[in-house]
Amino acid sequence: MPVLEPQSPQRPIPPVLLLNAEVKRPRGRPRKTAQDRDDGNRRAALWQAAGALFRSKGFAATTTRDIAAAVGMQSGSPFYHFKSKDALLFAVMEEGMRAALARQQATLERTQDQTPLAQLRGLVHTHFLVLLGTQSDFIPVMLYESRSLTPAQRDTLSALQSQYENLWVPVLKALHASGHLRAPVVLARLLILGALNWSVQWFDPHKKASVDDLSDAAMALFVGGSVASS
Amino acid sequence: MPVLEPQSPQRPIPPVLLLNAEVKRPRGRPRKTAQDRDDGNRRAALWQAAGALFRSKGFAATTTRDIAAAVGMQSGSPFYHFKSKDALLFAVMEEGMRAALARQQATLERTQDQTPLAQLRGLVHTHFLVLLGTQSDFIPVMLYESRSLTPAQRDTLSALQSQYENLWVPVLKALHASGHLRAPVVLARLLILGALNWSVQWFDPHKKASVDDLSDAAMALFVGGSVASS
DNA sequence: CCTACCGATCGGTAGG
Protein backbone atom coordinates (compact mmCIF):
# COMPACT_ATOMS: atom_id res chain seq x y z
CA MET A 1 0.00 0.00 0.00
CA PRO A 2 1.58 3.20 -1.17
CA VAL A 3 2.19 5.75 1.50
CA LEU A 4 2.18 8.68 -0.83
CA GLU A 5 -0.32 8.82 -3.62
CA PRO A 6 -0.47 12.43 -4.74
CA GLN A 7 -2.82 13.44 -7.49
CA SER A 8 -4.36 10.04 -7.97
CA PRO A 9 -6.17 10.36 -11.31
CA GLN A 10 -9.10 8.28 -10.07
CA ARG A 11 -9.83 10.75 -7.33
CA PRO A 12 -13.48 11.82 -7.63
CA ILE A 13 -14.34 15.38 -8.51
CA PRO A 14 -14.91 17.29 -5.27
CA PRO A 15 -18.61 18.02 -4.72
CA VAL A 16 -17.97 21.72 -4.53
CA LEU A 17 -16.89 21.74 -8.13
CA LEU A 18 -20.01 19.92 -9.21
CA LEU A 19 -22.08 22.51 -7.40
CA ASN A 20 -20.54 25.28 -9.41
CA ALA A 21 -20.85 23.60 -12.78
CA GLU A 22 -24.40 23.34 -14.06
CA VAL A 23 -23.45 20.87 -16.76
CA LYS A 24 -20.64 18.40 -16.95
CA ARG A 25 -17.67 20.13 -18.48
CA PRO A 26 -15.30 18.32 -20.82
CA ARG A 27 -12.28 16.82 -19.12
CA GLY A 28 -8.96 18.62 -19.21
CA ARG A 29 -8.31 22.23 -19.88
CA PRO A 30 -10.42 23.77 -22.62
CA ARG A 31 -8.66 23.97 -25.97
CA LYS A 32 -7.84 27.46 -27.11
CA THR A 33 -9.31 28.05 -30.52
CA ALA A 34 -8.28 30.88 -32.78
CA GLN A 35 -11.12 33.09 -31.53
CA ASP A 36 -10.51 32.13 -27.96
CA ARG A 37 -6.84 32.60 -27.46
CA ASP A 38 -5.91 35.42 -25.12
CA ASP A 39 -7.90 38.08 -26.91
CA GLY A 40 -9.16 39.45 -23.64
CA ASN A 41 -12.22 37.24 -23.45
CA ARG A 42 -11.45 35.99 -19.99
CA ARG A 43 -10.20 39.28 -18.73
CA ALA A 44 -13.38 41.03 -19.82
CA ALA A 45 -15.49 38.21 -18.42
CA LEU A 46 -13.78 38.70 -15.09
CA TRP A 47 -14.35 42.40 -14.75
CA GLN A 48 -17.90 42.10 -15.96
CA ALA A 49 -18.66 39.45 -13.37
CA ALA A 50 -16.82 41.50 -10.78
CA GLY A 51 -18.92 44.53 -11.66
CA ALA A 52 -22.17 42.68 -11.13
CA LEU A 53 -20.99 41.22 -7.83
CA PHE A 54 -19.49 44.45 -6.52
CA ARG A 55 -22.76 46.16 -7.30
CA SER A 56 -25.00 43.67 -5.58
CA LYS A 57 -22.82 42.72 -2.61
CA GLY A 58 -20.32 45.52 -2.30
CA PHE A 59 -16.58 45.38 -2.90
CA ALA A 60 -15.43 44.21 0.52
CA ALA A 61 -18.15 41.58 0.80
CA THR A 62 -17.34 40.10 -2.59
CA THR A 63 -14.55 37.51 -2.54
CA THR A 64 -12.22 36.80 -5.39
CA ARG A 65 -13.55 33.26 -5.11
CA ASP A 66 -17.06 34.55 -5.90
CA ILE A 67 -15.72 36.21 -9.00
CA ALA A 68 -13.76 33.16 -10.07
CA ALA A 69 -16.80 30.93 -9.63
CA ALA A 70 -18.96 33.30 -11.64
CA VAL A 71 -16.82 32.74 -14.71
CA GLY A 72 -16.05 29.09 -13.99
CA MET A 73 -12.51 29.48 -12.77
CA GLN A 74 -10.73 28.12 -9.71
CA SER A 75 -10.05 30.30 -6.73
CA GLY A 76 -6.53 31.38 -7.60
CA SER A 77 -7.04 31.95 -11.30
CA PRO A 78 -8.29 35.54 -11.38
CA PHE A 79 -4.82 36.53 -10.21
CA TYR A 80 -3.45 35.26 -13.49
CA HIS A 81 -5.41 38.04 -15.21
CA PHE A 82 -5.41 40.76 -12.55
CA LYS A 83 -2.69 41.58 -10.12
CA SER A 84 -5.07 42.07 -7.23
CA LYS A 85 -8.70 42.40 -6.24
CA ASP A 86 -8.08 46.11 -6.26
CA ALA A 87 -7.01 46.03 -9.90
CA LEU A 88 -10.30 44.32 -10.71
CA LEU A 89 -12.24 47.07 -9.00
CA PHE A 90 -10.34 49.69 -10.91
CA ALA A 91 -10.94 47.92 -14.22
CA VAL A 92 -14.68 47.86 -13.55
CA MET A 93 -14.74 51.59 -12.90
CA GLU A 94 -12.46 52.62 -15.71
CA GLU A 95 -14.29 50.59 -18.34
CA GLY A 96 -17.59 51.97 -17.11
CA MET A 97 -16.46 55.56 -17.23
CA ARG A 98 -15.05 55.20 -20.72
CA ALA A 99 -18.27 53.66 -21.97
CA ALA A 100 -20.36 56.40 -20.36
CA LEU A 101 -18.16 59.12 -21.80
CA ALA A 102 -18.43 57.68 -25.27
CA ARG A 103 -22.21 57.50 -25.05
CA GLN A 104 -22.57 61.07 -23.83
CA GLN A 105 -20.24 62.39 -26.49
CA ALA A 106 -22.39 60.65 -29.09
CA THR A 107 -25.48 62.23 -27.52
CA LEU A 108 -24.00 65.69 -27.73
CA GLU A 109 -23.02 65.19 -31.36
CA ARG A 110 -26.49 63.97 -32.20
CA THR A 111 -28.13 67.01 -30.58
CA GLN A 112 -25.58 69.67 -31.43
CA ASP A 113 -27.95 71.61 -33.70
CA GLN A 114 -30.83 71.53 -31.23
CA THR A 115 -31.77 73.84 -28.37
CA PRO A 116 -29.96 73.69 -25.04
CA LEU A 117 -33.17 72.29 -23.55
CA ALA A 118 -33.11 69.42 -26.03
CA GLN A 119 -29.42 68.89 -25.36
CA LEU A 120 -30.02 68.68 -21.62
CA ARG A 121 -32.86 66.29 -22.19
CA GLY A 122 -30.48 64.12 -24.22
CA LEU A 123 -27.80 64.17 -21.52
CA VAL A 124 -30.33 63.32 -18.82
CA HIS A 125 -31.82 60.49 -20.82
CA THR A 126 -28.47 58.95 -21.69
CA HIS A 127 -27.32 59.31 -18.11
CA PHE A 128 -30.34 57.36 -16.92
CA LEU A 129 -29.63 54.68 -19.51
CA VAL A 130 -26.03 54.42 -18.35
CA LEU A 131 -27.11 54.27 -14.72
CA LEU A 132 -30.04 51.93 -14.99
CA GLY A 133 -29.20 49.80 -18.01
CA THR A 134 -29.07 46.05 -17.50
CA GLN A 135 -25.40 45.65 -18.25
CA SER A 136 -24.01 48.77 -16.68
CA ASP A 137 -23.07 47.92 -13.15
CA PHE A 138 -19.95 50.02 -13.46
CA ILE A 139 -21.31 53.38 -12.51
CA PRO A 140 -23.05 52.41 -9.29
CA VAL A 141 -19.90 50.57 -8.28
CA MET A 142 -17.84 53.62 -9.03
CA LEU A 143 -20.16 55.81 -7.04
CA TYR A 144 -20.12 53.57 -3.99
CA GLU A 145 -16.73 51.94 -3.80
CA SER A 146 -14.30 54.69 -4.70
CA ARG A 147 -12.81 54.76 -1.24
CA SER A 148 -11.27 51.34 -1.88
CA LEU A 149 -9.06 52.69 -4.65
CA THR A 150 -5.43 53.69 -4.34
CA PRO A 151 -4.69 57.40 -4.69
CA ALA A 152 -3.19 56.88 -8.13
CA GLN A 153 -6.27 55.02 -9.32
CA ARG A 154 -8.47 57.70 -7.82
CA ASP A 155 -6.59 60.34 -9.77
CA THR A 156 -7.07 58.55 -13.05
CA LEU A 157 -10.76 58.16 -12.37
CA SER A 158 -11.15 61.74 -11.23
CA ALA A 159 -9.84 62.88 -14.58
CA LEU A 160 -12.44 60.76 -16.38
CA GLN A 161 -15.17 62.03 -14.07
CA SER A 162 -14.17 65.62 -14.71
CA GLN A 163 -14.38 65.00 -18.42
CA TYR A 164 -17.84 63.59 -17.93
CA GLU A 165 -19.05 66.45 -15.80
CA ASN A 166 -17.59 69.03 -18.13
CA LEU A 167 -19.76 67.74 -20.94
CA TRP A 168 -22.71 69.17 -19.04
CA VAL A 169 -21.32 72.61 -18.32
CA PRO A 170 -21.81 74.41 -21.66
CA VAL A 171 -25.39 73.20 -21.82
CA LEU A 172 -26.12 74.32 -18.28
CA LYS A 173 -24.43 77.67 -18.90
CA ALA A 174 -26.63 78.27 -21.92
CA LEU A 175 -29.72 77.43 -19.89
CA HIS A 176 -28.58 79.68 -17.09
CA ALA A 177 -28.04 82.54 -19.53
CA SER A 178 -31.48 82.05 -21.08
CA GLY A 179 -33.11 82.03 -17.66
CA HIS A 180 -34.29 78.43 -17.75
CA LEU A 181 -31.93 77.48 -14.98
CA ARG A 182 -31.88 79.69 -11.91
CA ALA A 183 -29.31 78.00 -9.67
CA PRO A 184 -25.57 78.71 -10.03
CA VAL A 185 -24.16 76.46 -12.73
CA VAL A 186 -21.63 74.58 -10.61
CA LEU A 187 -24.02 73.78 -7.79
CA ALA A 188 -26.76 73.03 -10.29
CA ARG A 189 -24.52 70.47 -11.98
CA LEU A 190 -23.78 68.80 -8.66
CA LEU A 191 -27.40 68.76 -7.56
CA ILE A 192 -28.72 67.58 -10.92
CA LEU A 193 -26.22 64.75 -11.26
CA GLY A 194 -26.96 63.82 -7.66
CA ALA A 195 -30.68 63.62 -8.30
CA LEU A 196 -30.08 61.39 -11.30
CA ASN A 197 -27.42 59.23 -9.65
CA TRP A 198 -29.59 58.59 -6.65
CA SER A 199 -32.10 56.84 -8.88
CA VAL A 200 -29.96 53.71 -8.67
CA GLN A 201 -31.29 53.49 -5.12
CA TRP A 202 -34.96 53.41 -5.96
CA PHE A 203 -35.49 52.79 -9.64
CA ASP A 204 -37.42 49.60 -10.28
CA PRO A 205 -37.68 48.55 -13.93
CA HIS A 206 -40.78 46.51 -13.06
CA LYS A 207 -42.65 49.57 -11.83
CA LYS A 208 -44.58 51.75 -14.16
CA ALA A 209 -42.20 54.69 -14.43
CA SER A 210 -39.92 54.30 -17.45
CA VAL A 211 -36.61 55.97 -18.14
CA ASP A 212 -38.52 58.36 -20.38
CA ASP A 213 -40.88 59.24 -17.55
CA LEU A 214 -37.90 59.87 -15.30
CA SER A 215 -36.29 62.09 -17.88
CA ASP A 216 -39.49 64.10 -18.27
CA ALA A 217 -39.86 64.52 -14.54
CA ALA A 218 -36.26 65.58 -14.15
CA MET A 219 -36.57 68.16 -16.90
CA ALA A 220 -39.78 69.50 -15.36
CA LEU A 221 -38.13 69.73 -11.99
CA PHE A 222 -34.93 71.42 -13.10
CA VAL A 223 -35.90 73.63 -16.00
CA GLY A 224 -39.67 73.50 -16.15
CA GLY A 225 -40.34 75.65 -13.13
CA SER A 226 -43.08 78.27 -13.06
CA VAL A 227 -43.06 81.96 -12.34
CA ALA A 228 -42.78 82.51 -8.62
CA SER A 229 -46.23 84.03 -8.32
CA SER A 230 -46.39 84.66 -4.62
CA MET B 1 5.88 30.71 43.35
CA PRO B 2 2.23 30.57 42.50
CA VAL B 3 1.35 28.69 39.35
CA LEU B 4 -1.85 30.51 38.68
CA GLU B 5 -2.01 34.20 39.21
CA PRO B 6 -4.94 35.45 37.22
CA GLN B 7 -5.61 39.17 37.08
CA SER B 8 -2.44 40.06 38.98
CA PRO B 9 -2.87 43.71 39.89
CA GLN B 10 0.83 44.43 39.32
CA ARG B 11 0.72 43.25 35.74
CA PRO B 12 1.86 46.07 33.45
CA ILE B 13 -0.59 47.65 31.09
CA PRO B 14 -0.19 46.01 27.65
CA PRO B 15 1.46 48.39 25.15
CA VAL B 16 -1.51 48.24 22.84
CA LEU B 17 -3.64 49.82 25.50
CA LEU B 18 -1.13 52.60 26.01
CA LEU B 19 -1.26 53.31 22.30
CA ASN B 20 -4.99 53.73 22.46
CA ALA B 21 -5.13 55.72 25.63
CA GLU B 22 -3.80 59.25 25.40
CA VAL B 23 -3.47 59.56 29.15
CA LYS B 24 -2.69 56.95 31.78
CA ARG B 25 -5.90 55.44 33.00
CA PRO B 26 -6.39 54.32 36.59
CA ARG B 27 -5.48 50.68 37.25
CA GLY B 28 -8.11 48.01 37.42
CA ARG B 29 -11.54 48.12 35.99
CA PRO B 30 -13.15 51.54 36.18
CA ARG B 31 -15.51 51.96 39.10
CA LYS B 32 -19.09 52.45 38.13
CA THR B 33 -20.32 55.67 39.61
CA ALA B 34 -23.96 56.59 39.86
CA GLN B 35 -23.85 58.48 36.57
CA ASP B 36 -21.79 55.80 34.92
CA ARG B 37 -23.55 52.62 35.75
CA ASP B 38 -25.08 50.96 32.75
CA ASP B 39 -26.96 54.00 31.63
CA GLY B 40 -26.00 53.36 28.06
CA ASN B 41 -22.77 55.34 28.08
CA ARG B 42 -20.69 52.58 26.67
CA ARG B 43 -23.39 51.34 24.36
CA ALA B 44 -23.84 54.78 22.87
CA ALA B 45 -20.09 55.27 22.62
CA LEU B 46 -19.90 52.06 20.65
CA TRP B 47 -22.51 52.86 18.07
CA GLN B 48 -21.22 56.38 17.69
CA ALA B 49 -17.70 55.13 17.03
CA ALA B 50 -19.12 52.48 14.74
CA GLY B 51 -21.01 55.14 12.81
CA ALA B 52 -17.90 57.18 12.17
CA LEU B 53 -15.92 54.12 11.11
CA PHE B 54 -18.66 52.65 8.93
CA ARG B 55 -18.94 55.98 7.20
CA SER B 56 -15.26 56.46 6.49
CA LYS B 57 -14.27 52.85 5.75
CA GLY B 58 -17.49 51.08 4.95
CA PHE B 59 -19.23 48.39 6.96
CA ALA B 60 -17.43 45.33 5.64
CA ALA B 61 -14.01 46.98 5.83
CA THR B 62 -14.52 48.03 9.43
CA THR B 63 -13.60 45.37 11.97
CA THR B 64 -15.18 44.99 15.35
CA ARG B 65 -11.62 45.37 16.64
CA ASP B 66 -11.46 48.84 15.08
CA ILE B 67 -14.62 49.78 16.90
CA ALA B 68 -13.43 48.35 20.19
CA ALA B 69 -10.13 50.21 19.92
CA ALA B 70 -11.90 53.47 19.15
CA VAL B 71 -13.61 53.39 22.54
CA GLY B 72 -10.68 51.81 24.41
CA MET B 73 -12.07 48.31 24.72
CA GLN B 74 -10.51 44.94 24.00
CA SER B 75 -11.40 43.01 20.88
CA GLY B 76 -14.14 40.85 22.31
CA SER B 77 -15.83 43.44 24.43
CA PRO B 78 -18.23 45.03 21.96
CA PHE B 79 -20.07 41.72 21.95
CA TYR B 80 -20.93 42.28 25.58
CA HIS B 81 -23.03 45.26 24.47
CA PHE B 82 -24.16 44.15 21.02
CA LYS B 83 -25.05 40.69 19.88
CA SER B 84 -23.25 41.06 16.57
CA LYS B 85 -21.56 43.47 14.22
CA ASP B 86 -24.85 43.53 12.38
CA ALA B 87 -26.67 44.74 15.47
CA LEU B 88 -24.21 47.61 15.70
CA LEU B 89 -24.92 48.61 12.13
CA PHE B 90 -28.61 48.57 12.78
CA ALA B 91 -28.24 50.67 15.93
CA VAL B 92 -26.30 53.29 13.98
CA MET B 93 -29.03 53.54 11.38
CA GLU B 94 -31.98 53.46 13.72
CA GLU B 95 -30.58 56.12 16.03
CA GLY B 96 -29.78 58.29 13.03
CA MET B 97 -33.23 58.00 11.55
CA ARG B 98 -34.94 58.80 14.82
CA ALA B 99 -32.79 61.87 15.30
CA ALA B 100 -33.45 63.05 11.77
CA LEU B 101 -37.18 62.51 12.14
CA ALA B 102 -37.28 64.49 15.34
CA ARG B 103 -35.40 67.39 13.78
CA GLN B 104 -37.64 67.54 10.72
CA GLN B 105 -40.79 67.40 12.83
CA ALA B 106 -39.47 70.32 14.82
CA THR B 107 -38.78 72.17 11.57
CA LEU B 108 -42.31 71.63 10.34
CA GLU B 109 -43.77 72.83 13.62
CA ARG B 110 -41.60 75.90 13.54
CA THR B 111 -42.70 76.79 10.00
CA GLN B 112 -46.29 75.65 10.12
CA ASP B 113 -47.70 79.15 9.70
CA GLN B 114 -45.41 80.06 6.83
CA THR B 115 -45.76 79.57 3.07
CA PRO B 116 -45.11 76.17 1.48
CA LEU B 117 -41.98 77.70 -0.08
CA ALA B 118 -40.67 78.60 3.37
CA GLN B 119 -41.59 75.17 4.65
CA LEU B 120 -39.68 73.48 1.84
CA ARG B 121 -36.73 75.73 2.49
CA GLY B 122 -36.82 74.62 6.13
CA LEU B 123 -36.95 70.93 5.22
CA VAL B 124 -34.10 71.31 2.75
CA HIS B 125 -31.96 73.21 5.21
CA THR B 126 -32.53 70.75 8.04
CA HIS B 127 -31.89 67.84 5.71
CA PHE B 128 -28.53 69.31 4.77
CA LEU B 129 -27.71 69.78 8.44
CA VAL B 130 -28.59 66.19 9.18
CA LEU B 131 -26.58 64.97 6.22
CA LEU B 132 -23.51 67.12 6.59
CA GLY B 133 -23.34 67.85 10.28
CA THR B 134 -20.19 66.90 12.12
CA GLN B 135 -21.75 64.30 14.33
CA SER B 136 -24.25 62.76 11.99
CA ASP B 137 -22.57 59.86 10.29
CA PHE B 138 -25.75 57.83 10.58
CA ILE B 139 -27.51 58.90 7.45
CA PRO B 140 -24.68 58.31 4.99
CA VAL B 141 -24.15 54.92 6.57
CA MET B 142 -27.81 54.14 6.20
CA LEU B 143 -27.80 55.20 2.61
CA TYR B 144 -24.77 53.09 1.70
CA GLU B 145 -24.86 49.99 3.83
CA SER B 146 -28.49 48.97 3.91
CA ARG B 147 -27.78 45.81 1.98
CA SER B 148 -25.94 44.42 5.00
CA LEU B 149 -29.11 44.41 7.10
CA THR B 150 -31.37 41.47 7.76
CA PRO B 151 -34.83 41.63 6.19
CA ALA B 152 -36.43 42.32 9.57
CA GLN B 153 -34.06 45.19 10.24
CA ARG B 154 -34.67 46.52 6.77
CA ASP B 155 -38.40 46.51 7.41
CA THR B 156 -38.05 48.51 10.59
CA LEU B 157 -35.86 51.02 8.85
CA SER B 158 -38.13 51.25 5.84
CA ALA B 159 -40.96 52.28 8.11
CA LEU B 160 -38.84 55.07 9.58
CA GLN B 161 -37.76 56.15 6.11
CA SER B 162 -41.34 56.27 4.92
CA GLN B 163 -42.24 58.46 7.87
CA TYR B 164 -39.39 60.75 6.94
CA GLU B 165 -40.34 60.94 3.28
CA ASN B 166 -43.98 61.50 4.08
CA LEU B 167 -43.11 64.65 5.96
CA TRP B 168 -42.23 66.17 2.61
CA VAL B 169 -45.32 65.18 0.68
CA PRO B 170 -47.88 67.76 1.87
CA VAL B 171 -45.42 70.56 1.25
CA LEU B 172 -44.60 69.29 -2.23
CA LYS B 173 -48.28 68.82 -3.02
CA ALA B 174 -49.01 72.40 -2.06
CA LEU B 175 -46.17 73.61 -4.27
CA HIS B 176 -47.39 71.46 -7.11
CA ALA B 177 -50.89 72.87 -6.76
CA SER B 178 -49.60 76.43 -6.74
CA GLY B 179 -47.51 75.82 -9.84
CA HIS B 180 -44.14 76.24 -8.17
CA LEU B 181 -43.29 72.61 -8.70
CA ARG B 182 -43.88 71.19 -12.13
CA ALA B 183 -42.76 67.57 -11.79
CA PRO B 184 -45.10 64.85 -10.44
CA VAL B 185 -44.97 64.90 -6.66
CA VAL B 186 -43.71 61.36 -6.12
CA LEU B 187 -40.91 61.56 -8.64
CA ALA B 188 -40.10 65.08 -7.49
CA ARG B 189 -39.69 63.84 -3.94
CA LEU B 190 -37.34 61.08 -5.08
CA LEU B 191 -35.29 63.38 -7.29
CA ILE B 192 -35.08 66.16 -4.72
CA LEU B 193 -34.02 63.90 -1.87
CA GLY B 194 -31.52 62.30 -4.23
CA ALA B 195 -30.01 65.64 -5.13
CA LEU B 196 -29.66 66.50 -1.47
CA ASN B 197 -28.41 63.09 -0.37
CA TRP B 198 -25.76 63.03 -3.03
CA SER B 199 -24.15 66.05 -1.43
CA VAL B 200 -22.45 63.73 1.06
CA GLN B 201 -20.29 62.75 -1.90
CA TRP B 202 -18.97 66.19 -2.73
CA PHE B 203 -19.69 68.62 0.08
CA ASP B 204 -16.54 70.06 1.59
CA PRO B 205 -17.03 72.18 4.71
CA HIS B 206 -13.69 73.87 4.04
CA LYS B 207 -14.84 75.14 0.65
CA LYS B 208 -16.70 78.39 0.35
CA ALA B 209 -20.21 77.05 -0.21
CA SER B 210 -22.10 76.88 3.08
CA VAL B 211 -25.15 74.84 3.95
CA ASP B 212 -27.14 78.02 3.43
CA ASP B 213 -25.70 78.46 -0.04
CA LEU B 214 -26.61 74.88 -0.83
CA SER B 215 -30.13 75.39 0.40
CA ASP B 216 -30.51 78.50 -1.72
CA ALA B 217 -29.21 76.75 -4.80
CA ALA B 218 -31.49 73.78 -4.25
CA MET B 219 -34.52 76.02 -3.86
CA ALA B 220 -33.60 77.93 -7.01
CA LEU B 221 -33.16 74.71 -8.91
CA PHE B 222 -36.36 73.01 -7.81
CA VAL B 223 -38.87 75.79 -7.37
CA GLY B 224 -37.18 78.93 -8.66
CA GLY B 225 -37.42 78.14 -12.34
CA SER B 226 -38.18 80.81 -14.88
CA VAL B 227 -40.84 81.12 -17.54
CA ALA B 228 -39.96 78.95 -20.47
CA SER B 229 -39.44 81.82 -22.83
CA SER B 230 -38.47 79.94 -25.95
C1' DC C 1 -15.67 44.08 30.39
C1' DC C 2 -10.97 41.24 29.66
C1' DT C 3 -8.37 36.93 28.34
C1' DA C 4 -7.48 33.59 25.34
C1' DC C 5 -8.87 31.36 21.74
C1' DC C 6 -11.68 28.94 17.94
C1' DG C 7 -13.13 28.12 13.26
C1' DA C 8 -13.68 29.97 9.11
C1' DT C 9 -12.51 32.76 5.45
C1' DC C 10 -9.85 35.39 2.50
C1' DG C 11 -6.27 37.59 -0.67
C1' DG C 12 -2.59 36.07 -2.69
C1' DT C 13 1.36 32.87 -4.34
C1' DA C 14 4.65 28.97 -5.97
C1' DG C 15 4.99 25.78 -9.11
C1' DG C 16 3.51 23.56 -12.78
Next chain:
DNA sequence: CCTACCGATCGGTAGG
Protein backbone atom coordinates in the same frame (compact mmCIF):
# COMPACT_ATOMS: atom_id res chain seq x y z
C1' DC D 1 -5.26 28.50 -15.93
C1' DC D 2 -5.27 24.71 -11.90
C1' DT D 3 -3.45 22.70 -7.44
C1' DA D 4 -2.33 23.19 -3.04
C1' DC D 5 -1.33 26.03 0.26
C1' DC D 6 0.30 30.10 3.27
C1' DG D 7 -0.26 33.80 6.53
C1' DA D 8 -3.19 36.91 8.24
C1' DT D 9 -7.43 38.48 9.75
C1' DC D 10 -11.91 38.39 11.43
C1' DG D 11 -16.49 37.64 13.90
C1' DG D 12 -17.64 35.58 17.69
C1' DT D 13 -17.43 32.85 22.25
C1' DA D 14 -16.36 30.51 26.97
C1' DG D 15 -15.15 31.53 31.16
C1' DG D 16 -14.19 34.46 34.46
